[in-house]
Amino acid sequence: MEARGERARGRRALTNGTKTRGTKAPPWSWDNLPLPVVALDEKLVIVAWSSGAERLFGHAEKDALGKHVDFVLDEGNERLELSGEDTESAGWRRIVRCTTRAQGSITCEWLGHRKGAAGAPSATVWFIRPLEEGDAALRLHDRVERLLDTVLGNMPVILWEVDHSGTFTFHDGRGLARMGVGRHHLLGKNIFEVYPDDVTRDIRNVMRTGEQSHSFAEADGRTWESWSVPTGEAGSVRSVIGLSIDVTEQKRSEAELRARIDLIERQRHVIRELSxxxxxxxxxxxxxxxxxxxxxxxxxxxxxxxxxxxxxxxxxxxxxxxxxxxxxxxxxxxxxxxxxxxxxxxxxxxxxxxxxxxxxxxxxxxxxxxxxxxxxxxxxxxxxxxxxxxxxxxxxxx
Structure with a gap:
């Protein structure tokens, strides 16, 4: 009962601006907005649910409040960031596959705005716009997905992401086959537990400094060249997104070339001494x-x-x-x-x-x-x- 009361107070504060006990609510309400509105706390738990959201998803407010946002997301969403920890203004945009009672799976555009209000926890307010076939945003999203699928399916790369604790939230790419594992093999596993310190040292540095990095590491019997990019700032890095390329053959060729050059230099030295x-x-x-x-x-x-x-x-x-x-x-x-x-x-x-x-x-x-x-x-x-x-x-x- 107490939790429901907190969520209710949070919803009132979010929907009515800074309304608190003893003050009068402003004349506007989310229910009057043309777009469905959902508010999520830092743990992606639903703390506000407009009547437009009820109509779109087919779930009443009492059924949605307090549940994780996965409640309305399609299972096909492999990587989703709706916490809003780095949002500063309206327009933070996500294209998300959602599940509705009436239409089944649909694609929606989520526009985020970081909002905190008296009496309510810091939350991210999302305005949701269903995308129709042929919509420019949907076409762009589909194109990006096709490009990404083409790269991950045909190039010897691995695209990965770990959260602030080191847990894999995304792990895909054809390069996984060279490790002898399937797609999404490490999802849910912690990189610091899977790999030794000499492999993860660079990722720890990225999390500590908040700066991008480029490194080489030996893992799973292969040589990997990796680029790591943090999301967030130093001291508050939310995740690290990385791209790793298998450069084992390239490194082997470079080593063989260096060995040949060294041999030629030694031979030249001998010839010079003889001449x-x-x-x-x-x-x-x-x-x-x-x-x-x-x-x-x-x-x-x-x-x-x-x-x-x-x-x-x-x-x-x-x-x-x-x-x-x-x-x-x-x-x-x-x-x-x-x-x-x-x-x-x-x-x-x-x-x-x-x-x-x-x-x-x-x-x-x-x-x-x-x-x-x-x-x-x-x-x-x-x-x-x-x-x-x-x-x-x-x-x-x-």
Whole structure:
């Protein structure tokens, strides 16, 4: 009796504006409005029911008050938000399948308005408009439903929603088949109980901060890319709506590609070491035997590697042995001279050995000046000179 009295007082306050005991009700009433009106509290319990609602749904006020709104909703409504927690003005809109006694299942447009009144709990007032075949709102609703059904039925995605406690209120999409489960498999289950913390950590953050997020997670043996969007604000998030896409094959392909790139890099490193075989033949003495065609590209590579090695080993002498070089063009000869000069700037002496007759003739014909570069016929001679040069300062010190 007390509960019914509260609902009655709530209905009077909602229907009559701010009417309380000892005040006169305003001249208007919901019963005079052209649209059926229903008011719901925070738990979606019916607290007000106009005569228009009685005519539309076929239920008297005494039968409707105190019941959950599911009382007049079609069972096909898989996801429904009529609590009105985020409504601020009239026009908050929902397209809902309803059940009536006379017509059976019909589609209605619910327009919400958040309303609180003295003597009544904070409630959401809904103005209900039945939609006829061909109505623009119904056509738009049907189109959106078709688009959504097409996406969820044909793409490897999962569309889901959890409420503020983590309970699934929507769970659908073709991606569920890759998990080995059917549609709506997790409805009513709590995501924090179904999945470990490393999977749900991002959702907890969204609920705490009220900010959207984009993340990757491993679940059910698959890799999922997810976008999570909160409804409400930080500290009062009502639910989190998410879209998850199975990217297992993409991640596997990326991993294979990275492995191939790493392999190629390792192979390139080995080839570079073989093509630029820098050998430490004595304390602070490096030797670089060159073979084959010594073109401009290879000369640049040699310079980079050799200068780095000189700095790393604090070498004083570098022997460039050209015994195995068959061809030397003008640009490469100039690069060779530049290399020796660069060595000098590092405090290192460059020595050239093993110049073959053909290469020597080419150098002369090209007019390349080598007078300032120490040259020897044999690698052995160059090594002997390097060793003596390094020993001389030590003998002087003694």
């Amino acid at each position: 630029v075989p820098i050998i430490q033949v004595w304390d602070r003495v490096l030797a670089l035997p060159l073979t084959g065609v010594f073109d401009s590209g290879r000369a640049a590579e040699v310079m980079e590697e050799l200068l780095e090695r000189v700095c790393a080993t604090q070498s004083r002498m570098v022997i460039l042995d050209l015994t195995g070089v068959d061809v030397l063009d003008t640009a490469t000869a100039n690069r060779l001279i530049s290399l020796v000069r660069a060595l000098g700037l590092l405090g290192c002496t460059g020595i050239v050995t093993g110049i073959r007759p053909g290469v020597a003739q080419t150098i002369v014909d090209l007019g390349v000046e080598l007078e300032q570069i120490r040259t020897f016929a044999l690698l052995r001679d160059g090594l002997r000179f390097a060793m003596r040069s390094l020993e001389a300062p030590r003998t002087t010190e003694r």
